[in-house]
Amino acid sequence: xxxxxxxxxxxxxxxxxxxxxxxxxxxxxxxxxxxxxxxxxxxxxxxxxxxxxxxxxxxxxxxxxxxxxxxxxxxxxxxxxxxxxxxxxxxxxxxxxxxxxxxxxxxxxxxxxxxxxxxxxxxxxxxxxxxxxxxxxxxxxxxxxxxxxxxxxxxxxxxxxxxxxxxxxxxxxxxxxxxxxxxxxxxxxxxxxxxxxxxxxxxxxxxxxxxxxxxxxxxxxxxxxxxxxxxxxxxxxxxxxxxxxxxxxxxxxxxxxxxxxxxxxxxxxxxxxxxxxxxxxxxxxxxxxxxxxxxxxxxxxxxxxxxxxxxxxxxxxxxxxxxxxxxxxxxxxxxxxxxxxxxxxxxxxxxxxxxxxx
Amino acid sequence: xxxxxxxxxxxxxxxxxxxxxxxxxxxxxxxxxxxxxxxxxxxxxxxxxxxxxxxxxxxxxxxxxxxxxxxxxxxxxxxxxxxxxxxxxxxxxxxxxxxxxxxxxxxxxxxxxxxxxxxxxxxxxxxxxxxxxxxxxxxxxxxxxxxxxxxxxxxxxxxxxxxxxxxxxxxxxxxxxxxxxxxxxxxxxxxxxxxxxxxxxxxxxxxxxxxxxxxxxxxxxxxxxxxxxxxxxxxxxxxxxxxxxxxxxxxxxxxxxxxxxxxxxxxxxxxxxxxxxxxxxxxxxxxxxxxxxxxxxxxxxxxxxxxxxxxxxxxxxxxxxxxxxxxxxxxxxxxxxxxxxxxxxxxxxxx
Numbered sequence: 120x121x122x123x124x125x126x127x128x129x130x131x132x133x134x135x136x137x138x139x140x141x142x143x144x145x146x147x148x149x150x151x152x153x154x155x156x157x158x159x160x161x162x163x164x165x166x167x168x169x170x171x172x173x174x175x176x177x178x179x180x181x182x183x184x185x186x187x188x189x190x191x192x193x194x195x196x197x198x199x200x201x202x203x204x205x206x207x208x209x210x211x212x213x214x215x216x217x218x219x220x221x222x223x224x225x226x227x228x229x230x231x232x233x234x235x236x237x238x239x240x241x242x243x244x245x246x247x248x249x250x251x252x253x254x255x256x257x258x259x260x261x262x263x264x265x266x267x268x269x270x271x272x273x274x275x276x277x278x279x280x281x282x283x284x285x286x287x288x289x290x291x292x293x294x295x296x297x298x299x300x301x302x303x304x305x306x307x308x309x310x311x312x313x314x315x316x317x318x319x320x321x322x323x324x325x326x327x328x329x330x331x332x333x334x335x336x337x338x339x340x341x342x343x344x345x346x347x348x349x350x351x352x353x354x355x356x357x358x359x360x361x362x363x364x365x366x367x368x369x370x371x372x373x374x375x376x377x378x379x380x381x382x383x384x385x386x387x388x389x390x391x392x393x394x395x396x397x398x399x400x401x402x403x404x405x406x407x408x409x410x411x412x413x414x415x416x417x418x419x420x421x422x423x424x425x426x427x428x429x430x431x432x433x434x435x436x437x438x439x440x441x442x443x444x445x446x447x448x449x450x451x452x453x454x455x456x457x458x459x460x461x462x463x464x465x466x467x468x469x470x471x472x473x474x475x476x477x
Numbered sequence: 478x479x480x481x482x483x484x485x486x487x488x489x490x491x492x493x494x495x496x497x498x499x500x501x502x503x504x505x506x507x508x509x510x511x512x513x514x515x516x517x518x519x520x521x522x523x524x525x526x527x528x529x530x531x532x533x534x535x536x537x538x539x540x541x542x543x544x545x546x547x548x549x550x551x552x553x554x555x556x557x558x559x560x561x562x563x564x565x566x567x568x569x570x571x572x573x574x575x576x577x578x579x580x581x582x583x584x585x586x587x588x589x590x591x592x593x594x595x596x597x598x599x600x601x602x603x604x605x606x607x608x609x610x611x612x613x614x615x616x617x618x619x620x621x622x623x624x625x626x627x628x629x630x631x632x633x634x635x636x637x638x639x640x641x642x643x644x645x646x647x648x649x650x651x652x653x654x655x656x657x658x659x660x661x662x663x664x665x666x667x668x669x670x671x672x673x674x675x676x677x678x679x680x681x682x683x684x685x686x687x688x689x690x691x692x693x694x695x696x697x698x699x700x701x702x703x704x705x706x707x708x709x710x711x712x713x714x715x716x717x718x719x720x721x722x723x724x725x726x727x728x729x730x731x732x733x734x735x736x737x738x739x740x741x742x743x744x745x746x747x748x749x750x751x752x753x754x755x756x757x758x759x760x761x762x763x764x765x766x767x768x769x770x771x772x773x774x775x776x777x778x779x780x781x782x783x784x785x786x787x788x789x790x791x792x793x794x795x796x797x798x799x800x801x802x803x804x805x806x807x808x809x810x811x812x813x814x815x816x817x818x819x820x821x822x823x824x825x826x827x828x
Contacts, residue, residue, distance in 0.1 A: 231647060231650065280818060280822075292821055295817055295820070296817075296818070296821055298759075298814075298817060299814045299816075299817035299821070301814070302755070302814030303811055303818070306814065309680050309804075310798070310807050313673070313803060313804070313807075314798070314803075319676065320672075323661070323665050323672060324665055326661055327658070402654055403654045403658075451662070458655050458658035459658070461651075462652065462654055462655040463651075465647065466634055466648050469644055469647045470648075
């Protein structure tokens with residue numbers, strides 16, 4: 120492993136190439152729970168902020184009043200039809216992306232991977248392009264179904280090519296299968312966009328990833344998928360911990376290896392398909408958040424999954440908030456802000472980390 | 478310098494008297510390299526003869542020897558030849574750059590497209606195109622600056638008590654994500670016409686490339702390629718990991734830095750000329766390696782593979798949807814993706 124140069128004196132690295140290293144600082148359950156509660160409080164605070172701040176300046180008491188008493192005023196309209204749905208969308212999409220990221224990294228034993236690399240984003244993009252170009256879809260609510268279908272089909276395809284019916288084969292093939300699918304579908308998308316410029320004109324706005332474009336309808340259409348994915352994913356923590364020790368060890372610990380992998384894969388597809396359909400391709404959240412979470416709670420997936428959900432929601436809602444206030448009354452799409460917020464954080468973490476896994 | 482135990486006996490080796498320079502010759506590598514060269518040449522000849530204005534091979538030959546009529550001379554010398562040469566040179570540069578990065582980072586994912594260098598070059602170029610409203614040749618300068626700046630930043634941030642492959646890749650991916658989102662943002666801000674121009678640029682195109690692109694490419698490759706081939710001999714050791722390479726007497730830090738500088742320069746020059754043509758850097762090296770069965774990165778074969786890949790892809794993109802011409806980057810991505818998928822299926826059959 121070419122990591123020794125970065126190792127420090129407290130190195131306790133008994134890890135083989137497939138295992139997560141033992142974290143040097145053990146954290147007690149109470150400390151982790153307290154941290155999670157703290158993060159949840161921060162999330163609640165940022166949600167309140169997201170509802171009360173926006174292009175139209177409304178005072179906080181005013182927002183608070185119309186939030187509970189819909190009096191039909193302009194302010195109530197803004198809060199109920201724009202800000203609350205948008206915040207809820209950020210909450211659910213964020214949680215979905217964070218959990219999907221952690222799951223993907225665990226299932227592929229590769230922390231350089233994010234779900235977008237496994238065909239989800241490109242599948243959704245390809246289907247949306249077909250929807251606009253062939254079926255003449257113009258409304259945002261129409262995109263949702265195409266994106267969902269495309270994401271589901273492409274990621275299922277990637278899993279089938281990558282796993283090939285044998286769940287035990289090297290997870291690295293999943294990444295390669297994802298890269299292959301991304302390349303081929305990407306070529307298809309680009310070809311259509313260049314042959315049909317009016318489609319390109321619509322598509323380029325979906326492509327950046329935004330919580331605003333699709334509105335509240337998208338959450339109603341996709342929320343169930345994401346919730347199902349979350350319910351499926353959160354109990355997998357123990358199984359993922361065992362899988363990190365290698366398939367044989369996991370089996371020895373009484374984990375159904377193939378069933379856990381399959382459940383995890385289904386959850387990733389539901390979560391990412393739903394998120395991409397709801398808000399467009401938002402990259403980087405699924406890659407960066409698990410790294411941050413791992414720095415905070417260590418490699419235990421029972422804690423990593425909920426932490427990733429909360430942290431990713433915070434990142435997404437905060438990024439959206441920054442995006443719509445920084446150049447108000449204009450708006451910077453959330454996908455751009457997450458990259459700008461997430462990249463420096465990840466770079467900082469990577470520079471400080473010992474990178475126990477090669 | 479050869480340390481490979483099994484193959485040395487069978488393989489003829491050319492050595493200078495002091496043994497300072499030695500080249501091991503693998504018959505299989507020569508065959509594979511020749512095949513790639515033939516493919517590239519054939520694609521080039523087909524590209525010279527076909528198009529909106531078909532020219533028979535005999536006339537092409539006459540024109541190249543300086544005996545063509547003015548019309549043909551213009552089409553061949555000013556339109557088709559520069560395009561083909563740009564494709565060949567860009568393919569070579571990208572392939573060698575990819576091979577270097579993959580070996581130094583010890584990971585197939587460590588190609589310049591994934592490490593963000595080509596995205597950086599693209600950001601530089603479309604900033605010039607869309608924000609400063611510059612011309613295409615000014616965009617070239619933007620691409621060079623963007624690529625070099627990104628390369629320097631990624632290297633500076635990844636370097637900490639030495640250069641670890643995973644850190645390089647993670648930081649590269651971070652930059653890639655950052656710059657890609659800048660690129661899509663710039664595209665949403667532009668007029669539709671500007672956005673299409675930028676999109677074509679982002680995909681990578683050889684359309685209407687002239688001697689203006691060929692000349693700097695030739696100069697850059699004449700300088701960089703011999704250096705890459707010379708220093709590239711230590712890539713096999715770097716792949717063994719920092720410690721092993723050090724134990725074998727390689728100055729890992731300095732070699733790594735020199736090779737990365739060369740790889741970045743190659744990627745930036747290629748991207749400046751033709752945009753970030755995807756997948757050439759990623760696939761050429763593994764392809765060459767598989768076909769030659771070599772244990773060390775075969776840079777020369779890789780270079781030829783890259784040249785063949787780009788010329789064939791450009792021909793396909795030009796002819797498949799004719800009269801509409803698609804940029805070459807679409808074809809390289811499709812070819813690269815299908816290649817990767819076949820590789821996976823083959824692997825599965827074997828196990």
